[in-house]
Amino acid sequence: MERRDFIKTAALTAGATLAAVDLLRGQNAPTAPAAAPAKRPVALVGIATAVAPLAGPDLPKVLDDMQQRGGVNAVFPFVYNHNQDRSGIAADRLRGGNFAIPHLQYYKDTNFTYDDMRAPDYGELDLLATVIPQAQRRGMKTYAWILEDNQRPPVAHWEPLYEIDFHGRRTTRHPSGPCNNNPLYRNYLLGLVEDYARSYAIDGIMWGSERQGGLFNAIGAYHGGARSDPGQAACFCEFCLKKAKDQGLDAERARQGFGELEKYVRAGRAGQRPRDGYAVAFWRLLLNYPELAAWENFWVRSRNDLQADLYKRVKSVNPALPIGWHIWHNVSFSPFHRAEMAYAPMAAYSDFVRPVLYSNCAGERIKSFIASTGQNVFGDTPPDEMLRVLYEQLNYQEAPYDQVAAAGFSADYVQRETKRAVDDLAGTSVQVWPGVGIDVPVAAGTNQSTPASVKADVRAAFAGGATGILLSRNYIEMKPENLAAAGAALRELGVG
Ligand SMILES: [Zn+2]
Numbered sequence: 144m145e146r147r148d149f150i151k152t153a154a155l156t157a158g159a160t161l162a163a164v165d166l167l168r169g170q171n172a173p174t175a176p177a178a179a180p181a182k183r184p185v186a187l188v189g190i191a192t193a194v195a196p197l198a199g200p201d202l203p204k205v206l207d208d209m210q211q212r213g214g215v216n217a218v219f220p221f222v223y224n225h226n227q228d229r230s231g232i233a234a235d236r237l238r239g240g241n242f243a244i245p246h247l248q249y250y251k252d253t254n255f256t257y258d259d260m261r262a263p264d265y266g267e268l269d270l271l272a273t274v275i276p277q278a279q280r281r282g283m284k285t286y287a288w289i290l291e292d293n294q295r296p297p298v299a300h301w302e303p304l305y306e307i308d309f310h311g312r313r314t315t316r317h318p319s320g321p322c323n324n325n326p327l328y329r330n331y332l333l334g335l336v337e338d339y340a341r342s343y344a345i346d347g348i349m350w351g352s353e354r355q356g357g358l359f360n361a362i363g364a365y366h367g368g369a370r371s372d373p374g375q376a377a378c379f380c381e382f383c384l385k386k387a388k389d390q391g392l393d394a395e396r397a398r399q400g401f402g403e404l405e406k407y408v409r410a411g412r413a414g415q416r417p418r419d420g421y422a423v424a425f426w427r428l429l430l431n432y433p434e435l436a437a438w439e440n441f442w443v444r445s446r447n448d449l450q451a452d453l454y455k456r457v458k459s460v461n462p463a464l465p466i467g468w469h470i471w472h473n474v475s476f477s478p479f480h481r482a483e484m485a486y487a488p489m490a491a492y493s494d495f496v497r498p499v500l501y502s503n504c505a506g507e508r509i510k511s512f513i514a515s516t517g518q519n520v521f522g523d524t525p526p527d528e529m530l531r532v533l534y535e536q537l538n539y540q541e542a543p544y545d546q547v548a549a550a551g552f553s554a555d556y557v558q559r560e561t562k563r564a565v566d567d568l569a570g571t572s573v574q575v576w577p578g579v580g581i582d583v584p585v586a587a588g589t590n591q592s593t594p595a596s597v598k599a600d601v602r603a604a605f606a607g608g609a610t611g612i613l614l615s616r617n618y619i620e621m622k623p624e625n626l627a628a629a630g631a632a633l634r635e636l637g638v639g
Pocket of ligand 1: 306324325378379380382383384
């Protein structure tokens with residue numbers, strides 16, 4: 144039986160499947176089984192992948208595997224990166240950059256040369272020119288997937304793009320990164336999306352920036368945040384200072400506030416509880432220096448401005464070409480970051496959003512968030528109780544503190560977070576394509592994906608109202624049986 148016929152048959156026979164098909168059509172669409180499969184919009188089933196599997200002679204086999212095993216109809220290669228996992232190249236051999244060809248007419252207002260941008264790792268390979276026709280032959284789409292590097296790339300010309308901390312030092316890595324207001328970075332990114340849109344028959348672009356502003360970085364409010372340097376809150380570069388001044392913000396007061404915040408965080412990490420407690424001391428800081436919150440909001444609005452400009456640039460080339468955003472997993476753990484990442488306002492400059500909803504590593508990650516913020520703003524509450532409070536604040540029903548790393552988060556989390564995005568974007572044309580995690584690497588003793596958990600997560604995404612899905616976070620990390628479980632769940636749902 145052809146796969147398409149199988150889906151039709153499944154759609155006609157399974158009540159649960161019809162419900163899923165209705166979700167794709169719109170909640171209240173009448174059920175019309177005979178005509179439905181042909182008219183039903185095809186849900187995007189994407190897969191994020193490192194460059195390596197696409198760069199060699201196995202490309203046809205790899206695309207076949209994605210399609211046949213995982214039910215994938217769109218491939219999202221990490222097309223521009225300097226990262227071991229995202230390239231699939233060992234760190235000691237990796238240079239990275241643009242694995243497609245930079246066309247220099249789009250980078251006139253940058254400081255980059257061809258060699259600064261071009262990834263030399265695979266010689267003459269032009270990743271997009273190679274992948275797109277092979278994908279098209281199989282009825283698959285190709286999205287250019289651009290994720291900011293976590294470390295400053297080993298190319299001198301990246302240095303002046305990076306944020307300046309409040310002590311006046313250039314930053315080098317996450318949680319900082321290139322500055323949203325730096326014209327060299329903006330022009331580079333605008334040129335990059337225009338280059339991909341004009342030079343290649345891509346089907347869309349996804350961009351991601353796994354960052355937030357200086358206030359939340361300083362208190363380490365993200366998974367892994369206990370390692371953050373509270374002295375590196377940013378950005379105080381000349382471009383931010385000018386834009387902030389034009390908006391009436393007081394950079395000097397913000398700088399002073401960050402100095403006090405640094406002392407507060409360092410004291411907390413040294414176990415010195417403020418006399419009135421961590422929460423009171425934090426709120427007192429915010430009252431004395433409201434510029435801290437203003438600087439955080441300024442950072443996020445500046446990134447929104449950049450996203451809106453990227454959207455406009457892509458639409459100026461091809462109004463039908465979709466562009467959307469990867470949403471950092473921190474939205475799942477930090478009520479602070481969630482507050483600044485409302486979905487509804489994104490509708491003005493988005494065709495789709497891809498919230499990261501990796502369940503297997505989420506338990507480990509939320510514990511890491513508590514381990515960090517538990518040394519300052521949440522330091523008054525024992526970690527196990529704090530997790531319970533966070534579940535209420537974030538609307539989860541997940542395992543208790545001592546079990547959650549081994550248990551991971553459930554499919555219920557995937558459904559709730561999908562629905563939250565769908566509800567916030569209701570009435571807009573923005574698609575919600577959750578990133579469902581398959582074998583995201585975790586520490587020993589932490590929850591591992593299984594075929595059953597992957598199936599449950601895929602079902603949960605569509606039950607939450609998703610109109611597509613991104614199998615994540617990287618094809619090269621996925622066990623075949625778990626990718627197959629995603630494919631099986633999609634077939635059962637009649638999706639794809
Ligand atoms: Zn800046």
